[in-house]
Amino acid sequence: MAKVKTQYVCQNCGYNSPKYLGRCPNCGAWNQMVEEVASAPQTKSANVVTGTIAKAERLNDVDIVKEPRVTTQLGEFNRVLGGGIVIGSLVLIGGDPGIGKSTLLLQVSGQLAQNGKVLYVSGEESASQIKLRADRLDVNGDSLYIYPETDMQNIRQTIDEMQPDFLIIDSIQTMNEPALNSVVGSVSQVREITAELMKIAKSKLITTFIVGHVTKEGAIAGPKILEHMVDTVLYFEGDMDHAYRILRSVKNRFGSTNEIGIFEMQSGGLSEVANPSEVFLEERLKNATGSAIVASMEGTRPILVEIQSLITPTLFGNAKRTASGLDYQRVSLIMAVLEKRANLMLQNQDAYLKATGGVKLNEPAIDLAMAMSIASSYKDMGISPTDCFIGEIGLTGEVRRVNRIEQRVNEAAKLGFKRIFVPNNNLARWDAPKSVEVVGVKTLNETLKKVF
Template structure:
């Protein structure tokens, strides 16, 4: 009998080493190397050595497989790049309790009733899923629920049922008996995903797998998972807010960074067709420190509110806090304000918040951050019809941003007709409609935005 071999695998990035190490040399995480047994015979099977693996002339490649089917949920279609592609493997990640199982059960309920769905759950019992289905008003004889974690049995059932869609409720619970390490470990997750991938491609069944995320927000286990699948969707949202954002961070069939916005209600996730309106609800008018910016989320412009609070610090090292925006970005922009405008903000405590718990890392919100901080510092409100758009450079210059016409028209649609935009963007838009101010540096922008 061959001796069982073991290897130490980093549970954070999937790096393998024959020896134990305290720190992973690949991702620099501490204490992530765990010993896993490997079975060479089954662990590394050369895939696709069969007869249908021949080069094909490009003009003869059959595209019928790539046809998209609508999910019946417009916001989900959008993040998937127009619908479900046959044979695609989609990974859905997100914090516990955010609504992954809910969304995918709703998906099963919203595709055409004649389509068979296999919902495999290793997390909840079949009864619990039924209870959830009742709450969501999903009762379809073509949704088959399987409470199973053994991948061999799952694949067996797939062959028997031949479903039109498969949902695996959590890849971390699925295991392959040939691999002796525990379910959820890197080798298990990787092997299970590889086999599901093969199955999805062979039978061209679209497959959705739910993945848990770690404290750092990455999908638990290996990042290698993200390379294997066709599409990665992340579920975002704050625990205490009802809206949920599904963002595509990787998509082989559509643009990435596209978002779908939902609201979590008793009846499940409800689509929010106009997120800008939703995000600006309850915005205070005429108070210092709040400003509306426009961030491009994929191909969709979204208006969001930024709030800043700047106050005299009584600490040696002033406090800075940024929620929803990169902390370093805030620090940098405040340094630019101090240096270029002589505004004494460096010695002040500063708090910045993206209202609604949204996260954005778009450079076009830079100018909004500067205006919000200046507004709070000077205690002057921003014109309530103003939307502020622009990237800020280290010399305090305002730089052009992409998709300016779409941002401006979104702002107009919601009644913001004082658009403060980078001067270099002026030539790209139709200036006849409404008020548009082109600014070249942060000083001009603050002058144009603040009242009084």
């Protein structure tokens, strides 16, 4: 009898080692090496991406075929996917537990059942549990099939028998490939099952959605190759204490990345938010200090968000810096520039900054609004509620040019803002709307003098 060959695989990054290691030499994680049976590589005649036998051909002879798409009744969901669901694509959706991933996919499944046959494979809930949620969400349809199963061999057989148009896997970490001698959810299991689902999606033109668990750092659990294999990677984000949810695209082979869709969790399920800027600003106090509005770009969409700051004298030796929805390093940088270039004594002040609405802002154009918010709280002087700020701040105190200034200004003008501060270098190549006063500024000090 041949000796069984084993190897140790890191559950964090997928690194292989012939012997046990306490610390993975590739990613540095401790106690993540798990013993697994090494299986011989299988030869595949068909290409995993296309599902057919590929051949080399000249670039000029390649025909461009537009991908057929299916649109749902959720416009925000269609926007994030680039205009609709591409037939035969493999989509990975990740998010925190209880954030609403299964709710979103069940609603989408009910709408897709109007266009074809949907097979919803659940490894976490029974059919009766899914039925209870479907009744609450008012989801029904004769073409929607629920299949509580985790064995990939049975799932493949059911797919061959039913020939569905759409396939939902909830979740990939609960699926089990019997041919692999490793625990459910391990790196080898997730990798092989995803490759099998990719082959099914491409060869049979079955649009497949995969739900993935996330780690405590917020990344999708399992090897990073999981995100490289699929066509689209979506993150479903939000605060459990707030009703708003954000669907964010970080990879899309059939559309632009960094698009977001905004939903509101209600008793009857998720409803899309058509005008997120108005939602984020509806609870703003008019005469509050430490509040500034920025027109930030999320993909191709401009969104107006309120940045709030609270500057208070520190009671201890070292000043405290706290940021929610903003990059901590960017907050420290802006405060250092304000202290050096604008003579604001912030080294003995505690600073608490927040982007309201649960949105995460991390682009250079938010610098000017962040600086005005900090200065407003420090000086205890309010900013006009009809002022909006757009611009990047350099370390020497200059206000630098940003992209898509026309879309940002038009969005602010649409919501009733009267004065918009923009980098002076952005005024050269476009005509500002007549309904607003666009103020070009060159430096941070110039902006402070015009505002306060």
